[in-house]
Amino acid sequence: MTPGLLVRRRLANVLMLSLTGVCTALVLGVLFFILGYITYHGISALDWDFFTKLPKPVGEKGGGMANAIVGTVKLLALASLIGVPIGFLGGVYLSEYGRKNTLGFLMRYAADILNGIPSIVMGIFAYTIVVLPMGHFSTIAGGVALGIMMIPIAVRSTEEFLKLVPASIREAALALGLHEWKVVSFVVIPTAFRGIVTGIMLDLARVAGETAPLLFTAFSNRFWSRGWFEPTASLPVMIYTYAVAPYDDWHRQAWAAGMVLLMLVLGANILARLVLHRQLKG
Amino acid sequence: MAMFRRPGVSPADRLFRATVFTVAISVLLITGVIAFELVRNSRLPIEKFGWGFLWGTTWDPVAEQFGALPFLYGTLVSSGLALLIAVPVGLGVAIFLSELAPRWLSDPVTFLVELLAAIPSVIYGLVGIFVLVPLVRNVLEPFLSGALGFLPLFRGAPYGVGMLTAGLLLAMMVVPFVVSVSREILMAVPHSQREAVLSLGATQWEMVRIAVLPYARSGIMGSVFLALARALGETMAVTMVIGNRPEIRLSLFEPGYTMAAVIANEFTEATSDLYVQTLIEIGLVLFAVTILVNALARLLIYNVFTKVEVRE
Numbered sequence: 014m015t016p017g018l019l020v021r022r023r024l025a026n027v028l029m030l031s032l033t034g035v036c037t038a039l040v041l042g043v044l045f046f047i048l049g050y051i052t053y054h055g056i057s058a059l060d061w062d063f064f065t066k067l068p069k070p071v072g073e074k075g076g077g078m079a080n081a082i083v084g085t086v087k088l089l090a091l092a093s094l095i096g097v098p099i100g101f102l103g104g105v106y107l108s109e110y111g112r113k114n115t116l117g118f119l120m121r122y123a124a125d126i127l128n129g130i131p132s133i134v135m136g137i138f139a140y141t142i143v144v145l146p147m148g149h150f151s152t153i154a155g156g157v158a159l160g161i162m163m164i165p166i167a168v169r170s171t172e173e174f175l176k177l178v179p180a181s182i183r184e185a186a187l188a189l190g191l192h193e194w195k196v197v198s199f200v201v202i203p204t205a206f207r208g209i210v211t212g213i214m215l216d217l218a219r220v221a222g223e224t225a226p227l228l229f230t231a232f233s234n235r236f237w238s239r240g241w242f243e244p245t246a247s248l249p250v251m252i253y254t255y256a257v258a259p260y261d262d263w264h265r266q267a268w269a270a271g272m273v274l275l276m277l278v279l280g281a282n283i284l285a286r287l288v289l290h291r292q293l294k295g
Numbered sequence: 296m297a298m299f300r301r302p303g304v305s306p307a308d309r310l311f312r313a314t315v316f317t318v319a320i321s322v323l324l325i326t327g328v329i330a331f332e333l334v335r336n337s338r339l340p341i342e343k344f345g346w347g348f349l350w351g352t353t354w355d356p357v358a359e360q361f362g363a364l365p366f367l368y369g370t371l372v373s374s375g376l377a378l379l380i381a382v383p384v385g386l387g388v389a390i391f392l393s394e395l396a397p398r399w400l401s402d403p404v405t406f407l408v409e410l411l412a413a414i415p416s417v418i419y420g421l422v423g424i425f426v427l428v429p430l431v432r433n434v435l436e437p438f439l440s441g442a443l444g445f446l447p448l449f450r451g452a453p454y455g456v457g458m459l460t461a462g463l464l465l466a467m468m469v470v471p472f473v474v475s476v477s478r479e480i481l482m483a484v485p486h487s488q489r490e491a492v493l494s495l496g497a498t499q500w501e502m503v504r505i506a507v508l509p510y511a512r513s514g515i516m517g518s519v520f521l522a523l524a525r526a527l528g529e530t531m532a533v534t535m536v537i538g539n540r541p542e543i544r545l546s547l548f549e550p551g552y553t554m555a556a557v558i559a560n561e562f563t564e565a566t567s568d569l570y571v572q573t574l575i576e577i578g579l580v581l582f583a584v585t586i587l588v589n590a591l592a593r594l595l596i597y598n599v600f601t602k603v604e605v606r607e
Contacts, residue, residue, distance in 0.1 A: 026498035030395060036387030037396075037404060040474070043467050044411050047422055102318035110312070111319065120319050123326040129589035130329065130582060131528025132416075133555045137578040140562075141332045164322060193304065194311035222415025225530035225555070229562045249417045253531060256421050264425070271421050275414065282413045286406060 048275070055272025058265040063273075068235050068246075074262045078270055080237050084152070084245035085221065088231060091156025091241070092163055092220055097213055100167020104209075107168065108175035109197055120168070128165035135162050136226035144230060150244040155231025159220045166219065170212025174205040211285045218281035222274060224249035248274045330582070337576035339569050348576065354541040356565070361573045363580065365541040369458070369551035370581075373533060374526035376462025376547070377469055382519055384466075385473025392474070393481035394503055405478060412471035420535035423464045428455040428536055431463070436548055451548040454538065459547040461537040465529055469522035476521055476596065480514035481507060517595030524588040528581060530555040554581045 062077040069076030103120065111117025139158035144150055178201050186196040202209070231245050233254060238245035248270050255267035334341075340348060340361060351362020388408060392401045432455030439449045439459075484507050492506040493499075508515070538550020539560055554577050565571040 022498055022501065026500040029500040029503075030391075033387040033391035033395065036384045037391045039384060040388050040408055040411070040470055041404065043470075044407055047414060047418070050422060050426065051418065099318055099321060102315050103322045106315040106319035110315065116316075116319060116323075120322055123323045125589065125593060126586055127322070127326050127329075129524055129528075129585050131530065131555055131585055133528070133530040133558050134329075134333070134578045134582045137336075137558065137562075137575055138329045138332055141336045141575070142328075145336075161325060164325070168322060193308045197311070218413065222417065224415070224417040225559055228559055232563070249415060249531075252417045252421060253535070256417075256424055257535060267421060271418050275418055278413060278415060279410060282410065 048279075051268065051272050051275055054265075054268035055275075058269040059272065060269075063266065063269050067237070068251075070235075071260070076266075078246070078248065078251055078266065080234065081246035081248050081251045081270070082273075084231070084234070084238060084247045085249075087152055087238075087241070087245065088155045088159055088227070088247055089217060089221055091152065092159035093213075093217060095157060095160025096163025096167055096216070096220075100164045100213070100216070101171050101209065103164070103168040104171025104175060105197065105202070107172040109201070112176075124165040124168045127161070128169075131225075132162065132223050133225040133228075136228060136230055139226065139230045147242070149242075150230060150232035152231055152238060152241045152243065152245045155227045155245065155247070156241075158226035158230045159223060162220050162223065162226065163213075163216050166216040167213055170216065171209050174208030174212060175201060177208070178204045207288065211288045214281055215285045218278045218285070221281075222249055222278050224253050228253075333575060333579040333582055337572045337579050340573040340576045343569070348573075349580070352543065356561070356570055359567065359569055361570075363554070363577055365543050366552055366554040366557050366577060367580070368543045369537065370527055370553040370555070372547075373458055373461040373465055373537065373551065373553055374523055376458065377465030377526045378519060378523060380463065380466035381470045381473055381522060385470045385518075385522070386477055386515065388470075388474045389477035389481055390503055390507075392478050394499065394507070405475065408471050408474050410471075411467070412475075416468070416529060416531040417535075419464055419468055419532040423460065423532055423536040427460055427464055431455050431457075431460045435459070440548070447545045448547050451544075451546045453548060454550060456536055456538040456550055457548050458537065458544075458551045461533050461551070461553075462547070464532050464536055465526045468529060468532060469525050472522040472525055473518050476518035477511070477515050480511045480518065480596070483514075484510045513595045513598050517592045517598075520588050520592035520595065524585050524592060527588065528555060528585050530559050534559045554578075 060077075062075060063079075064077060064082065065079050066075070066077035067080055068078065103124070107117055107120060111120060135158050138161070139154050143154035143157050147154070182204060183196055183201060186200040187193075191200070227247055227250050231247055231250070233250050234244045234246045252267050252270045252274065255263040255270070258264075344351065344361065348361065348363055349367065350364050351360075352364045353360045353362050354365060355361075392405055396404065432453050436449075436453030436455070436459070440451075440453070443449045488506045488510055489502055492502045497505060533553050534556040537553060537556060539552050539556060540550040541552045541557070542549070544551065558574050558578055558581075562571070562574050565574055
């Protein structure tokens with residue numbers, strides 16, 4: 014081998030490997046830039062009014078997003094009411110009865126499809142089954158859209174955590190003469206409980222930031238939304254409306270809302286990962 | 296007698312089984328109902344325009360003339376552009392994380408990269424409007440038209456909003472998908488592969504190029520399709536920066552429109568049934584395309600992992 018070739022090979026090695034490092038730095042840079050930029054603009058824009066006041070009419074300064082914060086909480090509560098039971102029990106089915114059979118296979122496939130459906134299409138679906146029959150936009154419709162979006166992740170994460178429970182624990186409980194449903198409900202599920210809850214939290218954090226499915230289901234509202242049958246404001250939709258509008262004061266509030274939403278979503282994410290990390294290690 | 300009954304299957308057990316079974320079936324049902332509802336609610340345009348809808352280029356709500364080609368084009372080009380940027384970068388990160396970085400660095404960095412995927416789409420849109428658009432308008436587009444202006448792709452007035460910005464923003468959003476799946480795939484490549492090439496005197500990069508990447512090829516393709524499926528269906532961020540104009544223009548500087556964006560923008564403003572149903576039909580097309588791409592992705596990823604199991 015000529016020395017020149019060796020030098021070239023070494024050079025290519027150093028060059029390409031450093032490039033991978035550069036890529037990593039670039040991606041991390043994007044993350045930190047987004048976090049930093051949102052925090053920087055958000056903090057200066059955030060005030061007490063943001064949490065306590067209603068939006069002001071166009072042209073007037075000030076006001077807040079109290080109704081959107083409450084709206085987001087209501088939407089998430091409704092979404093959990095739909096997504097968690099179905100997702101959780103579906104996961105129990107997959108882990109306890111559906112590991113190898115056809116229904117299990119089909120269900121995993123359906124969950125994958127459901128997970129891959131673009132969120133805007135989920136909005137259309139909720140529109141056709143809730144908004145069209147009711148004749149108007151409502152909190153319920155938005156909750157349905159988000160709830161269905163929660164199902165696939167809840168199913169798959171519940172299944173994964175139940176599968177981690179060793180077969181010996183199930184067998185020990187059965188050997189004591191416990192009925193099947195008692196084994197699952199009082200032995201298997203409690204063992205995997207922390208993981209399941211964490212998975213659902215991650216799921217909730219994911220739909221909390223969804224905007225597209227709410228545009229024509231929960232719609233928006235400049236005022237308080239009473240009950241569940243009126244359109245409601247939500248943080249993500251407010252960010253969108255305020256960001257694309259031409260008013261500086263609205264932009265300021267969009268940053269504030271963006272920071273609050275980002276903190277919520279990333280906070281839940283980081284917390285969930287920490288819990289999982291400890292569970293898998295311990 | 297109770298003594299001879301099979302233990303473990305009491306009436307309570309049957310009820311329990313029936314409950315979880317019903318829920319399991321309902322997950323299947325929901326998926327089916329979504330497809331059904333989409334088709335049912337786009338009857339009008341399907342009857343009126345037929346397959347021609349897919350290659351019609353006119354979008355005129357006033358005259359009720361609808362063609363989906365500008366949106367198909369916009370979706371494909373913006374997603375393609377995103378992949379063109381996200382795949383090499385994401386692959387670079389995955390190689391760094393699986394081959395170079397020690398465990399104590401690799402795990403937290405992977406976690407951080409995956410956080411990118413957790414940031415809501417509308418937040419990307421916010422940063423897109425106020426940071427990326429001015430940056431593209433004042434820096435990137437003048438530079439590109441200066442350096443590569445002889446290509447029709449980089450001609451025209453620098454608006455800032457348009458295909459290029461949408462592609463860049465999408466690239467940031469899908470990079471974590473490329474990274475996390477590719478990293479898993481690369482780590483699943485057996486050590487014997489690496490050692491064989493290293494023992495022949497290869498450098499570390501040569502090992503990656505000769506032994507690792509070819510072995511992981513189909514899995515990496517899978518991660519690319521997964522990212523593609525995400526990019527195709529991405530709505531808010533794209534809507535906020537692509538310019539929303541239903542025209543097919545070669546230049547990446549020009550505003551465009553995507554399938555998801557037109558639904559997001561025009562749904563609440565659509566006045567006639569035909570208009571609403573046309574938007575739903577666009578949703579149906581998007582639904583079909585993402586299912587196909589996702590299925591392809593899973594097939595490719597699944598293949599790698601089974602291959603590893605068999606050989607080891």
